[in-house]
Amino acid sequence: GPFVHSELNIGGLPDMASPSFNAGIEPCRMHDGSPLHWDYDHSVLPSPFDPAFDAAAKEWLMAVRDCLSPHAYPAGNIIAVQINDETIYCTSNEPPWTLGFEAPAVREFHRMLEEKYGDIESYNKAHGTTYRAFCFVPPPTLEAPPKEPLALADFGEFQWRMRRDLYCRYASWLGLDLPLLTNFAAITPPIIANVPHNAPKAIPPQLAAAYADWWFAQNRVDQDRHLYHYGMISWLGVAAYNIADTHSEPLPEVGRNEVFLRYLATARRRRGINMEENWGFSQLYHPLSRHPLVPVFQTLVSIAGGCTGYVVFTGVNHAYFGDDLDRVTRRKHPTYPDAAPIGPEGETGPMYEAMALIGQYFAREGKALLSAEPVRECRLLVYPPWAAVASWAPRDPSWPKGGDLADLLLGLTATGVGYDIAEIPAFSVEELLEVPVAVIRFGFFMAEAEQRKLAEFVSRGGKLLAIGEPPVMDDLMRPCTVLSDFLATARKGVLWHHGGFETEALLASLAQVGVSPSVRFPAGTYAVLHQGQRDAFVFFFEFGSTHHRVIYVNGRPIELWTGPKTCAVLHLREDRLVSYCVKGVNEHEGVVPEVRIRYGSDEVVVNGDGCAFSEPT
Template sequence: MLITAEYPFFRDRPEVWRDRLTTLVAATGVKAVTTYIPWRHHQPDAAAPPDLTDAVAFVRLCGELGLQVIVKPGPFVHAELNYGGLPDWVCPLADPGIEPQLGADGAPVTWSGSELDADGSAVPWPLPAPLGSRFAALAERWLREAGRALFTPDLVTPAGPIIGSQIGNEGLFTNGARPLSAYDYSASGLEFFRTVLAREYGDVAGYNARHGTAYTAFAEVEPPRGPATPLQHVDWGRFHAAYLTEVLRRWTDAFAPPVPVVLNLNPPAGDDGDLDAWLARVRPETWDGLQYGFTNWMGVVSADRSAHARYVIAAKRAAGPNMEENWGFSKLYDTAYASGATSFHQTLLALAAGATGFNIYTAIATTDWTPALDAVLSAPYPDCPPIDGDGRPTGKAAAVKMLADYFTLHGTEYLECAPVTYATWGLYTPYAAIGAWSPGAAEQCGRPLLDFHHRMRAAGRDYRIVDLEHADLAGHDRIALHGGQFMHRAVQDKLAAHLAAGGHVYLEGTEPVHDEHGEPCSILADALHRTAPRDLTAEDGVTVLSGAADAYLRIHPDHDVCYATVLVQSDSDPVIELELRHRGRTHQIEIVAARGGAAVLRVVAGRLDDHLVKATNSHLGSAVSASIRFDGEQIAAPPSADLRRIGGSPIEKTVA
């Protein structure tokens, strides 16, 4: 399990780095650091080469202290920096030779720049088009030089501390959750769009045959900018997936990391069509060597069921770590994050839903930077992290340490355990590309998936997500999906074979009657009509009997071990009653936790083992005597103390 903490070293004086990192290890137990390597910080002057002296010194210090490092060079990093960490001189305003990224309306896509208006707000600046020749050359040169400086034998594992890298940020320009109409209609973007069309259709005659058009060259084909045919929207969705992959691959090739590359896709946004746009664009099965990862900047999931659903979907889309869990920002986002319980809840939810690790973002408050780096925010940055601006642990540090200690000991076993799921959602992304533009269309993915999620959670059941075009369906007994007028013939064949092998397929919406070429094809409909529904039998699981909470169960395939995670909603009574069924045993459990808090329990051979329970949530004014009653035997902590047992250690009082 990847357990990391973010430290933006470039916002602090080098003389405090050692103290902050030493405190981080002692107070939180985290032994790996992530850090952005901002282009604007290391190369503010276009005429001078990048200077990565301080980045190299920071990485070397981490190695001296026994800390592992994941380096993140962007080129766009966000991180609340001017122009997202891009240097001013790559802005199209500064260099007319740099092509701007464009939206469907033809206007430049913007980000907050380095200039402030009369109110002290950052003036929006146009962003460069990632595939524009001049910016692409500059970005790739930056990444090559950053890679040469950082990936020396003494800095890279096994001799050095660097174990991984991250390319881009939440998409390309923190745009992974934006609508499909938001980008990229620049000349370079459309040139690549037509390249994708040529890959799909072979030649313009093949395109014309499918679209009923009479173009003489792909250069004549225009992208959708509003309502269009479903097939035009499918083409644009395919382009978005290929565009994200293409740019990230080019940046990765330039950085040339000798360590794994992880991404940090932002989760889907909440407006109509946003989930469809995200599902159409995010295709991890096509990335080949790029590791899926995600972030959480969508709202307080213990209080907002929409945020909860989208967060879970992001965690389930593919196996990968949560690369940014908000542990430090309340003023910029939501006052609920002033309490460690909010982030504790979300971290455990991400892991229960499928994440392979978590990141404390941002773990250490920083106090020293110039307006050239960040002209808007004042120190400390962030405002409420586990380590404050004076280098002292806050109450959040103890909450992080519970998680870090628990999963340092049990993380490998936890990930070996398979989640107990009732069904699998079959994702068919051509529908998502249509639904992103037309949320009311028969072909869509987002709304049906959200409805499926809410039904599963209301029934206390977990689920998986699988890409029907790429995945092997073995091991996915019950597959639910939404249907439309068409579906790839190969996908229909795959689902029909699944039915013939004894699997279940539950089709909502319309039975497809055409294949991807518009030819008649009712393979799936015919198979469904030949298959009688089967009775569903009781199975292992965990059920919430009283209280407002979500519960998840993971079971080891070889050993008599399981993990139950309980996520208490913000409006719940502190007392949660559950029933856990595992290996023919049924256990009655009562957990007392703070509102908006959470718990994780390891059960070995039918007996309660190591566990964590969050007892306080200062934001909600909730403080309890945390306890667990497991089959009549009770363990309790002192009032307002978190309950923890890790490796047989006694209860330790923590604060939040």
């Protein structure tokens, strides 16, 4: 806590914390001054910087500490804790004009500006303004965004630091010497749950494509890596069927499976736990979520992307909750989730067998899997200040960068090339060189230190696949062409990508800088490789119906005969199939396929679902 979400009134906060019930609490406000409401009961959310709320949060967390301390590891079984939920009030993938505009938050913004610039004269010089004091500097709004980008970069930094600093303050009050966990929402346009009488916050259509920009601007998880462990959540649609909302019917062909690609990209953001997977929330989210195929498919996608664990939700009975605790969710179904693998009385549901299947597999193979690594054939470099500016930039000829990051992220994922993601300010040259090929979409400004870092990366043997024009200004908008001058004279190590972000165009450019995917697969499928010293794990996902597929792992073929939306993980060692876990039963389509796998001299047949191991425990 103190805000826990869980589809409760005010996200679990007491009534006295909400301005809806306590006029002495300052509301959290959006860019236009309107209060920020909690979707589930339409209560007004409090400013996290309100002094009374801040004091109550401190009192609460210190009381929680006293309750949990005797049970914390090693004396007890609590091995980690999560503070807050999806950063502040579930806004980790909300646009930057959603919160932080009330007076207490704006005062924090002004304090950050003073810390960054020192005095108002330095601020005015950098911004071309004539403010008399920091307290006169307004935050940006959709109606009147600043005409110069540095102000947008400043506010993007504040959106990040606001989330980080609150987390750290709460952690200090909790005071437990345990790993700190987070649960960041997916890199996706916000998904609207099936909440009655909920009016979704409007996002201007011309800015909707910038969802990846605002995510990277306010969630700088690499720069915060010493503070908490990254974790992701799964609420971005139905990955097996490429459904990005809570109501659309499945189409006969999924086409370019963007839901899957976003899911995989979120898992690749940084290694950590899949903190929330949709094990049976078919009332709040898509009705297909009642089928075991959906959470198993998505759990395997998250692990393929790099997740080091996953959460399974078991059912609780909330039918007896009163309106003072839950005015919405309990009315949809008496248990939560409605189709959980294990119900509130310990009874098993339709998802139980599938949950037990993958649980059995990872209980045996989890240690070996974690000793392998997702292959990293290149790295996507991100500079958060660019994303902060692009978050407010409409997609028109005068602002071509708004939305480019999302297009590049999906395009790179679609190639099948193994990659990771790095925030440039958080990595040293030595760390960047661990993955010697980097992809970057340039913006026109960058801190001089970061320009020199990239120049050194190339001069020491790194390769850049560069898109757009290199920066010509530093982070304070002063002329700075360190990187541009270096790249203009570099004889090797730089390739300019002039095509679009389509798969073939990106693959062609990547090949020119020496990147060839370790895994190759036909259209309508996807495969991911984790490579260890001796062993390899291959994750396979079928997007079509019944097919005979051949995928190639480091040039070696794996033949698969699959059913509709079959997914699997295979453990390989040289020319042997050491183990497998297959989810072949498609409950939605009523298909129990015969899944056949042939690798080297090994061939196995699985009727529907199954896992097996060729070696004893």
